[in-house]
Amino acid sequence: MAVRAGARARTGAARRGARRAAPGLPSRGLHAVCVSRGSRRVRVCIQQPAYWPWLGAIDRIARCDLAILLDHVAIEHGTRTQFTNRNRVRTAAGWTWLSVPVRAREQGDAVPIEHVAIAEDGRWRRKHFETLRQSYRGAAGWAAQQEWLELLYGHEWSRLAPLIEATTVRLLQGFEVDTPLLRSSTLQSRSRKSQLVLDLCLEVRASTYLSGPFGRDYLDLAAFERAGVRVEFHDYAHPRYEQLHPGFEANLSALDLLLTHPAQARAILQQGTTREERAA
Template sequence: MIVTIMQPAYLPWLGFFDRIAASDVFIVLDHVAIDRNSKTKFANRNRIRTAQGWSWLTVPIRSKGKHGDLRLNEIEVNNETNWRAKHWRAIELNYRRAPYFDDYAPQFQAMFESAWIHLAALNAAGLKIFMEALSMEKKVLLSSEMDCQETKDQLIVELCRKAGAATYLSGPFGRDYLDPAAFQSAGVELLFHDYDHPAYRQSFEGFEPYMSAIDLLFNCGAESASILRRPQSLSAS
């Protein structure tokens, strides 16, 4: 059984879903603090295509508590600004002429019309929409419900053990911090997922990779799942 583990993300990109598609179980790493690396921080933001290239959609959050950073499943959405209407207007403005916008717009519009207190609940709602649209029937677990005691790379090994993993599918950055010997000792094969982004038709001239997967859905419809999986590459090093 192949397990992948990722922090929850807002309107995730294609590589996020390709890793899920290549796995049997997806563990949402929701009991750790938010990633503050500007290059990999996607818990509350992602990109959409625009006539000018692309633009960020960022959910305002309250990520600090009395004792420092909150865990991802504790982070609250800051609803003092009308970010939901702003995000939906931006999506509608840039995708309303996309060929499959009407097929998926109602689900996303309903998400933006709902009130959200916690970021985790918002991201879970988005994940469900995407997985249904991409016909992904995978088991989804929450790390916050798995009684984990370890930290850092040992946490990943512990989660794999608890999920009964034979193989752990890591993202490419896992090469920088995961200890292969720890996985070998646990009897878990360690593989890395390198995503070679596919090109597809977009609503504006040229092609911009690394957009939210809504870009693929609105432009390619039922073909999205097959386009998503074309470049899959898994390696042990």
């Protein structure tokens, strides 16, 4: 990783900075989140954690009063929609993956995301930083993010979840989203599928659940209605914007937009065609 000369001498500061990189996560647990909201109606979304998440995830969080990161479940290895430990960014040659190596063989496929260990040898961190530096150093937002990225990739991460939280919160800050995040591992609900979603909503006293489009395939809407939780579906159509290289690649990490159009990032995020449909 091409870190500036002085950055290597800041090892301690880098590690402290990386640990502070997720200030939006509540440190006092569920009670602090719920009590502060009193009795007003609470809109909640529940999402699997993702490394440098895409614009649709940021937009859904922005539309809610509370977002729950589903970190007590296992990574769904081998699926095309698996972005827990990877995401895509733009390069001069098109798009490329940024993948964090995890110790899946040693731990097994059933290990919860909160406990997934990173196969830490430093190479992936150098590769990710160099990919971002080479691809975005000419972008308008690179100078503002470079030092933080040096801190992020200068830290020796032992587990995946804190790294994901750091990248997610950094994006939320960049897009001016102040929705608090809560880890599902700090809650009590341990049911499955639709019942898990409903139980988590009830545990945080949600009045509305904002689901992604795939929720139509498995949510038991009658159960939500009986429990008094309204269900809405969030469909996000990716906005087009000028990228650093010719052509346009949709559905990249939201970091692409934040680096290329930092001043307009929030406005462009909101330009995405979003349809919110209430469940029948």
